[in-house]
Amino acid sequence: MLTVYGLFLVSGLAVGSLYALGGVGLVILRRSTGVLNFAYGAIAAASAMVAWQVADWGLAGPVAWISAIVTGVVLSVAYGRLIAPSLAWREPAVKAIATLGYMLILLGLIGLLWEDALRKIELPTDKAAVTIAGVRITVTRLLAFGASIAAVIGMIFYLDRTRTGLHMRALADNRDHAALLGIPVTKVESLAWGISGGLAGFTGLLFGSLVRLEPAVITFMVIPAIAAAICGKLSSLQLTLLGGLAIGVIEAMMTLYKPLAPLRTMTPFIVAGLAILWMQRGQRLTFATET
Amino acid sequence: MKFSATLFAGAATLCLATTIGSSAAADGHAPSCGLNTGEAATGEPITVGGINGNAPPGDFSGGTDAAAAYFACVNANGGINGRPINYLVENDQWNPELAGQVATKLVKDEGVVALVGNGSVVEMAVNARLYADEGVMAMASGCAISECYESANIVSTNQGPLPSGIGALKYAVEELGTEHAICIGFNIPNNGGWACGWMENYMASKGKVGTSILMDPTAVDLNSVYLQALTEGADTILLMLPAAPAIGLLKVAEEQGGRDLFKWVSPTPLYDPGVADILGDYWADNLYINIELAQFDSAGADNQNWIKVMDAYGQADDRRDTFSQSGYVSAKFFVDALLALDPSTIDRDSVTAAIKGIVGAESDLLCDPYYVGDADRHMPNHSGRMVKFTGTGFEMVRDCYDIDTEYLEPILAQEAALGLR
Secondary structure, eight states, rough: OOOHHHHHHHHHHHHHHHHHHHHHHHHHHHHSHHHHHHHHHHHHHHHHHHHHHHHHTTTTHHHHHHHHHHHHHHHHHHHHHTGGGGGGSSHHHHHHHHHHHHHHHHHHHHHHOSSOOOOOOOOOGGEEEETTTEEEEEEEHHHHHHHHHHHHHHHHHHHSSSSHHHHHHHHHHOOOHHHTTOHHHHHHHHHHHHHHHHHHHHHHHHHHHHHHOOHHHHTTTTTHHHHHHHHHTTHHHHHHHHHHHHHHHHHGGGGSTTTGGGGGGHHHHHHHHHHHHTTTTTTTGGGOOOO | OOOOOHHHHHHHHHHHHHHHHHHHHHHTTOOOOOOOOOOOSSSOOOOEEEEEOEEEEEEOOOOHHHHHHHHHHHHHHTTTTBBBBEEEEEEEEOOOHHHHHHIIIIIIIIIOOOOEOOBOOSSSHHHHHHHHTHHHHHHHOOOOOOHHSOTTTHHHHSHHHHHHHHHHHHHHIIIIOSSSEEEEEEEEEETHHHHHHHHHHHHHHTTOOOEEEEEEETTOOOOHHHHHHHHOOOOOEESSHHHHHHHHHHHHHHHHTTTTSSEEEGGGGOOEEEEEHHOOGGGHHHHHEEEOOOOTTTTHHHHHHHHHHHHHSSOOOOOSSSSHHHHHHHHHHHHHHHHTOOGGGSHHHHHHHHHOOEEOOOOOOOOOOOOOOOOOOOOOEEEEEEEEEOOOSOOOOOOEEEEOOOOGHHHHHHHHHOOOO
């Protein structure tokens, strides 16, 4: 029985890592720009599809993987530079809803560019595996897990120790004051959009390999990612990581209890709901504040 | 087709087809369509509709694509006794509200005499009542839900998941030694639960065990679905799913070294030209698929004609899958039924009566004669073939065989009444 739990734990951690990675990308952006990016999953999906296309053209694997990250950066920065500034002074809910429009545009474009067909992304790490306590874990799953932790540690370090990180934190505290202090708002925000987009591209690539290369499925991965980010109050990277992993593990464990198994996809909503209830004890709602 | 076929597309196809058709006829490779006169029909058009569902998470446009190609070929060959078919195709985009809107547009505004080639997961559930109320028949090609097979005015050429899945299991029980099978399906109303529920009944009728695992279509964690199957202690997995999630499950099973832990069987969706490139050698000789129509490369005259029609009159991006074969068959039988009518009297009532009058139409793409009749449900195609995945393609392991499930009892009674059994 322990082996069974181990199987599900590993499985949940692998998918939870992807949620956490998504959540981290969302939180980085939210902390710097005040935007909760619902288009994050669509950016990941477009990146995965571009990677597949580049590989399908016969270009080398690394070129395809890099193209995913570049696509993520480009699509994210495009929104950050072209659309986001005109909404900079609007309330957070409006900023968030605007990204829903971008999500639909991207999803429509993906549907226009790529016929619905069976596709897969193969990473060299798919075939290599290690066995831990009887559970076979591919290196791609380890990579997803390691990347989510590395992203959190890296970003914490970046925000704490670098000048740009300081600017980002200043922006997060108060955009107007930061601008008055001479912080290059546009440059710093573009960087945040770029980092977030790069993470989206990377997440999309892993998702396409680990789960399946279906743009709609990857697009709506943003829901558990947002749930993970909510666990981190849209600001704490560590709690977002834990939230993502918890959602993944709870979702996997629910399969062990048959009556709940078909309802597993409710997990992100339940976890996020409970997290909000816990965090809002006697406070204002999450979306009512800038940070 | 990526966008709904329109009159413009139809006209363009017709112009192209006329050119291609005549050159094809010259080298002896011309498809056979309708009256085969080689002359374009110029009379008053007969308006026919078609609805497909083409949006994430799946493209069900193969049936309407093939019907459009066949109708273009018929129009280039004398039409329906001189009258061309004006084929209007709409896409429901998997959206029930839109499915209702486009059906109303076709049936009430355009006044179509019938619908042909429909393929969707939502359209039939939404519109079955409309078709019955308006007295219009839908000769569908790509059905996956119970309403498609349990409505008076819808008849589909494809089997859908229930017979095809049970057909796959029948083979597994008889040839692979299956004792306990797990049916993994989508938690979609009248789809996964319907098909997997009847699969459980089938297994019980054989003194064996059937278990269902229903997953949300958007479920990300397929690994846990596979692990759930692993904990059930079954010996066989039936993938009652569309191709993409089925392949996702096979992938996680491969990761866990699951090929040899189970016998793997599937209904038709995994019989897809693109599957071999995706699955590779790991699954060779370990994956058995029930197919609802003939193999894509079968030498049968009708299958060869389907290929010729698609080559000459189809679009470059048309899918060449089971739904396409199915759409071709629906369109062919529809045209044959209309050709028996006086062209000046063709209207919805006469076409509906002609479709209901189809009994014993034959095609090498199907195992049994096709029929419609006047009944409250239709499932003319419920016998299948079994193929094995070879790593590079598919190899037939069992030719046409009956599928024995209690679900078919009213269908078999219909066939007996029509003198087909």
